[in-house]
Amino acid sequence: MKYAIYVLAGLSLLTMPLAEAQQAAASSLKVPFKYALGKSLFEQHCASCHGQSGQGTDKGPTFMSPVYKSSHHGDAAFYHAALNGARAHHWKFGDMPPVDGISRRKLDKIIPYIRWMQQQHGIH
Numbered sequence: 318m319k320y321a322i323y324v325l326a327g328l329s330l331l332t333m334p335l336a337e338a339q340q341a342a343a344s345s346l347k348v349p350f351k352y353a354l355g356k357s358l359f360e361q362h363c364a365s366c367h368g369q370s371g372q373g374t375d376k377g378p379t380f381m382s383p384v385y386k387s388s389h390h391g392d393a394a395f396y397h398a399a400l401n402g403a404r405a406h407h408w409k410f411g412d413m414p415p416v417d418g419i420s421r422r423k424l425d426k427i428i429p430y431i432r433w434m435q436q437q438h439g440i441h
């Protein structure tokens with residue numbers, strides 16, 4: 318029993334820095350200048366649920382999943398979800414509410430940035 322606790326504690330020590338390292342690696346992707354505005358708008362409007370690098374959080378799914386490649390969720394689905402919200406159907410996070418303060422103009426910048434991040438992860 319005691320042993321199991323040591324193993325668990327050891328595991329969490331091992332996995333914590335790994336997750337942080339992965340996050341650091343993802344966020345240190347060199348973002349081309351043309352996506353700079355999209356990145357900051359993404360971080361402002363989407364990252365709280367979809368993660369700083371689109372890797373997901375406990376409030377929303379990762380975009381680095383083949384589910385969200387452009388042939389499966391085209392750009393129209395991104396505009397629609399951000400402007401109108403999305404009903405939970407793929408995951409167990411609950412509904413996505415319409416995003417406060419979002420506009421088509423901002424999405425014109427955000428979506429190409431998401432597509433670029435997906436491409437960096439081999440998701441097209």
Ligand code: HEC
Binds near residue numbers: 366396398406409
């Ligand atoms: C308050 C949390 C939250 C914020 C902020 C948020 N989302 Fe979501 N989003 C979710 C959740 C939860 C889902 C999963 C719904 C499901 O189960 O399919 C989701 C799903 C989506 C989907 C998939 C919709 C579909 O048709 O399946 C897209 C696209 C999306 N989000 C785009 C965005 C974009 C772009 C932004 C920023 C402008 C954003 N989201 C901000 C929570 C959020």
